[in-house]
Each structure stands twice: as C-alpha cells, then as structure tokens.
Amino acid sequence: MTLDRALTIGKHEYSLLTDLYQLTMTACYVGESIEDKSASFELFARSLPPQYGYLIAMGLAQVCEYLENLRFSPEQIAALQATGIFQNAPDRFWQLLESGGFTGDLWAVAEGSAIFPYEPLLRVDAPLWQAQLVETYLLNTVNYQTLIATRAARMRDTAGERAKMLEFGTRRAFSPQGAIWAARAALAGGLDATSNVLAALKLGEKPEGTMAHALVMAVGTLAGGDENEAFAAFGRYFPRAPLLIDTYDTVKAAANLAKQIIAGEKQIGGVRLDSGDLVALSRQVRSLLPNVPIFASGDLDEWEIARLQRDGAVIDGYGIGTRLVTGTPVNGVYKLVEIDGIPTMKLAVGKVSYPGRKQIFRRGSPNICDRLGLMEEDPENGETPLLELVMKAGKRVKEEEAIAVIRQRTAVSVASLPGETRHLENPQSIPVEISQSLLDLKTRISKK
C-alpha cells in the first residue's frame, strides 16, 4: 500500500473519503447489474438547527471540485483490495472504479440562497453507483459550509452592515481544513475578513488581525513590565493594527493611550477588548478614545452581539471564533428519490420524506413564499425555480462564483426574509407549500 499515511489529505485522495458502505453497496449494484440504472438523490435538511429560521446554502464549490476529480488510482484500488472486505465482489466492480468518474448531472440552489426544511439544496441525477458513492462527501461539505454561512449571515444581520466582522475561529475549528472551509463560508455568509492566512490567500482575500496578549507580555516583560513599550513596538511595524488593551488593566491602558494621542505622540488604528464587561469597558474606552474604533472578541455569537447592542455597548467591530466554527450541525440527509424512472420514498417511523425529483418554486414578493413541487411542473405566476443545472454529464455548465458575488446574494437573501424568520428568539421558517402533484405522488407511494 502506498497511500500517504500522514493525516493530511492529498488532492487525489478524496475518492476514498467515503463511508465503507458506499463502496460495498456499489459492489452489490455491480453484482446485480443495476449499477448503471439512472438514480436521483436529493440533499435536504428535515429541520433547522435550534433557534434558526432559515439556512444559507453553501458548499457547492467544493461539491463541484470533488465531482470533477472523482477517480480511483491504482494504489487506492490496491489498498481497497488488501482490506479483504471485497473478496466476493465481482471483477467488474474493480473495472468500474478504475475507469469511472462522475458522468451525471448536478442540480443545485445557488450558494448564498436562503433555504428551508425539506427543500433540496442539490440533486444528483447519475448512474446509481456514482450517485450513491458521492453521498458521504457531499453531505460533509454541504452540511458544514451551510452551517457556517448561516451563522455568519445571522451574525451580520444582527451586527448591522457597518460593523467590521472578522473571522478568528481557526484555533477552535475542527481540524485545519475545517478552519479553511469555515473562513470561506464565513466570508461568503457576510463577514469581512479572516485572520487565517492560508484561507485568505487561497480565497484571494487579504487576511486581517490584531495582536495577542503574548506580545504585550513578551515585549512588556523584556522592556521591564510596561505594556506601552509593547504598543509602541508593534506600532513601528503595523501602525494601523488594533492594539489589545486588556492584558493588565483595560481602562488604564486606554487612558495611557489617550494621553499619548493628545500629546501627538501616537496614532492608533483601533483597540481590542477580549475580556471583562464589554458594555461598561467599551463605554469607558470610547470616552477616553473617542475616535478610535473598538473591537470586541471572546465567545461572541449573534445572541451576544444583540445583548451587547441592547445594553448600550459601543463596539465598531467583532472578532468571531468559537461560536461561529463549532457547535450544533446542520443535519442534512441525502435520499434516493427516484430509481430507473420510479419515484421512491423511505417510510421509516418519524421521518417524513417526499418522493420524486423536485423543484423549489419561489415567489419573492410581496412576501417570500415557496412551493415544493416536482421537476416537471411549470412555475406559476411570478415563481422562479431555485434548482439550476450546475453540471451536465459530468462537466460544469455553470461557472464557479466569486466570494463577493455569493456574499452579495446572501445579503439579498436575508433582506428578503420576513422579520419573524430573522429573529434570534423562536424564529419562524417561512411556509413551504407542497404542490398538489407532489402530495398526490406521496399518497400513491405510501399506499404501495
């Protein structure tokens, strides 16, 4: 076996980034000669995370990259064979993996669109084995990216357009790639910049940041215990970078800086508060440093931002980390809705499903209103179908969008939602009507 044993993931290793059963089921499909039957799977969430009224669709860029590169190398095939798991699999299974790539169609909602329970974020129409095999990766990327984008959109909606919002989550993100992907979705969801250097450079953005307590302590200690030395030192190389003023005594630090500014000895680009009572401290700092932007950080999320605003904090920017990049996930699922032209539906207890290849028909005004129907239905008056053809026969037919374009769509999407859907406390999802044809189909299948 010549797989790279390091826990980094090589560019060409993603085909194996799947649950074992996708491969065993593929082997079974081949054995039963049904691997090429046309199948349709839809990815959707049955519910929203607690206290969410909407989701912002995200992750399509990674889905396309993955589908375009789906193939198995001889080394990967050898590694699979060496497990002994596939000893009864037909030879054609291995030939399929060797020769295969993704040749299907992908329909998806544009990244940055608002989406609601049971609405497909994407559909794969492909030979059964391909549509099956890609499930794990597609769920992984769409669930995670959608979660982060939704959170970012809600935080932006709460903080307002003028707040500067920075993504600081890398140290708490779930793996390095989790950090990179969080940065992407956060920017596309409405944040201004990320502190993650690699993420920013990969996304063609400029990283942003402030300074850490360690510098205040290191420079200050070496210079005899004075944090002013640390501020002066950092300012020599980064005159516009915000200074972190809570290492020892926030108000004293602000007062010292004020004296220097008044004496004309100093200009500063901002200050950051990372601990203590942010309401009281921000007001004290503002009175001492009236023209200096104040950044706050430390376990912030949309609820905490709202509380700070309500309580009269004067904060111009937020550094957002832990509560953006960790927590309760989006529980998207990927379900077979049609096989060989026959609509299908799972009947497991307590889990509602809708059969068949679907389309979301959205009416944008006066109020946003969705109808979940079948693909073949026509849009009614003023409705727009949300699922667009993104890949055709394995090739992209819709170009990848720039982060700025997606961020703009997110902003428009959120602005189009009613207040009760944007609320932070008990938000209400918009009503999603189920079309008569879809209801009829569901009834027909349930009876079988």
Place this chain on the structure above:
Amino acid sequence: MTLDRALTIGKHEYSLLTDLYQLTMTACYVGESIEDKSASFELFARSLPPQYGYLIAMGLAQVCEYLENLRFSPEQIAALQATGIFQNAPDRFWQLLESGGFTGDLWAVAEGSAIFPYEPLLRVDAPLWQAQLVETYLLNTVNYQTLIATRAARMRDTAGERAKMLEFGTRRAFSPQGAIWAARAALAGGLDATSNVLAALKLGEKPEGTMAHALVMAVGTLAGGDENEAFAAFGRYFPRAPLLIDTYDTVKAAANLAKQIIAGEKQIGGVRLDSGDLVALSRQVRSLLPNVPIFASGDLDEWEIARLQRDGAVIDGYGIGTRLVTGTPVNGVYKLVEIDGIPTMKLAVGKVSYPGRKQIFRRGSPNICDRLGLMEEDPENGETPLLELVMKAGKRVKEEEAIAVIRQRTAVSVASLPGETRHLENPQSIPVEISQSLLDLKTRISKK
C-alpha cells in the same frame, strides 16, 4: 502567487495555517531584536466542556508532524509579501521565515492520558518567534483531537467493554479532514472501527460499515418493491455485513429474516436499527432473531446510550456519528508562561492563570491525585511527572505511538478515575493541588 487555490491543503502549506497576528507579531519581535529570546508557552484548558469530568489528551501526533515540517517556501513568502501587510517589516523577518524551522523543545502529556483544568497538555520551549508562530495550529489540533477522544472514551465507558462501537461521523464532521481526524481520535479514545475508508487506510485499520436505506430502496424497487431482494443481494457479496431493517417496517423485516433463518435459507451477521423506539424495537427484534447482533444508530451519545441501557434495550453495537464529531469544543488556550527566564502571567479580568514552566505530578493510588507545580520541583512520594520531553532541539526524541497503544492508555486512564469523575450527570473533576512554590510565584507576579 502560485499557491494552490483549491481548498484542499497541501502537505507543505501548513506553515501558513495560522492567524495573521502570529506573523505580524513575529515581524515585530524581529524588529525589536527579541525573536530569539527563549520563550515558554503552555497549552491548557481553563474549564471542561459542560458535563465533563475529565479530558483525554490527544493530538500530539499531529503537533509533532507539524513542528517537524514547519518551513516557508519561496512561493509562500512571495504570497505574504504581496499582501502589502508587511511593508514595514524588517528584511530579517523574511530571512528568518526563509531559513527557519522549529528548533525548540516540546514537552507533552502522552496521548490517552486523563487531564484536568489548568494542567498543561503541552509546553513549547523555543525561540520566541517559533513558539509564537505555532500557536494557532497547536490549538487547532489539540483542542479538536482532545474533544473527540474524550467523547469516545466517555461513550466507551458508558457502553461497556463488550459493545461494538463504530465511528460513523464523516457526513456530519466539519470538513473532510475533520472527519479523518475524528476517526483517529475516536479509535484512540476507545471506539472499535471507523466507516471512513480513507481514515481507516491511513491509520492502518480496517474500515467497517453496514448498508444504507438507499440500497434497500434501489434494489427493492427495481425488484418490484421487496426489501428481501435487497437483503439477499447484499448478502451475496457481503455475507457478514449487518442488514438495515428499518426502511419500511422493522418488526416485519425481522420476522421475515427469522423465517428464512429457520428454513435454513439465510445466515446474517447482524441487523441495524436507525429509527423508531430503539428500546421496544430492539426487544422485539431480539425475540425474533435471538442470535443476531443488533446495532443501533441515530444521534447517539453517552447519555442516550445510558438511557437505552437503563430502559432495557438489547443492543450489541452502536454506530456513532453526529454527537461524536460536532458540538461544544474544548476551549484550550496557549499562554506565555516565561520569557528570557522571567515567569509571566496575564491578569485579564475573570481569567485565572499560573506563571512559570510547570509540571503535573500525579499520584495514581489509592486515588488519582494531581499536584500542579513548577518544572524544577521534585516529585514527592509516589508521584509521576506527566509532561515528558517529546522533541529536543526540533527533533523527536519520543517515537510516535500506535493507535492501539494510545487506546489502551485511554482505557487505563478512565479506569483509574473515581466514579464521580466518570459520571454523566454533574461529574466532578479530581482535585488538582497547586504546589506551594507555584502559589508563591503567582503571588509574587501578581504584586508587580
């Protein structure tokens, strides 16, 4: 700029996987000619996640891999220069990045050890700029791996040694690498196997899995609607794989299988239940299929496993996903504790810290009992120092351990803890004594 724009991370890109301020602070240190002052940073958590009584240290393998490979390529340096952020940085900053690698010492607690608030999981003793620069990556890997290992250990402790426990979290994990890393920490924390094929192969383990609803629906539908066709088909290639029996009617499916087993037509390796009342269903299935292992899945965690046991479920194995790999993080921090031989400590409001280079002295019997002291203190009667030298002058002096060794250490660690620390409801951390020398040092520094 020739950075790879794909959102995969190349093996040599991890040096840029850092917060911007680590680089700006490094530039400042160089400008002030203090970049080579010896610095010590310790990584610890001030508190445990809610309802946790201990942590299982994990992530050291990735830390070592990262430190051994830390270097900046000419392309990366060019990309940094192109941002314009560093225009006032001294030339020596770039020379340092060009020539630099990690030349410091790393002290760490062995993976699989139980650890408590304020106890350092690791310490970096290195030239200031290196010790600073690595903060973001070290926190990322240790916070995440420790979280997953701790959860896995708690789930194993709850389910008992004989339960088969499978890691199924990839579809909900926060990024593909998040899935791979979760699989590693889950296995090292006590689970038996992962369904993630790439993770298993990279770890030298055999992936495991069952089957999905899609196969039941696809094969069943194509064969005219009968799930027995699906079970028969899958059994032809994977005779020992557990069958998923809740797609339509769990009890009916079990009764059908029982008839075939009695008629000598079928042998099965297990069944999986993924929905409904797992207590009632598992009992009904057990009475129908007395000798068939029953696996359960669906939003399981340690509390749900305990509830199922309490309520009389008969379950032999668990598939664990969402609640293993997502959720509330471990909030480890990385703090400067000494610079140029001078102990340091942050005084920010509401955040307790201890200065100086520390050691954890553990007494294992009759009850586990820890003393947090200074490195130079001697162990007292029966105490073992937990922090070991892992890298010396940038080179590993302690070999990487196999997953099986770490898993064994985790099991021993958990078994050594008192019942109230292992409880799922309001667990109590063990008492950690602060040594007199450390208390004296803290008092001395606070007064300054």
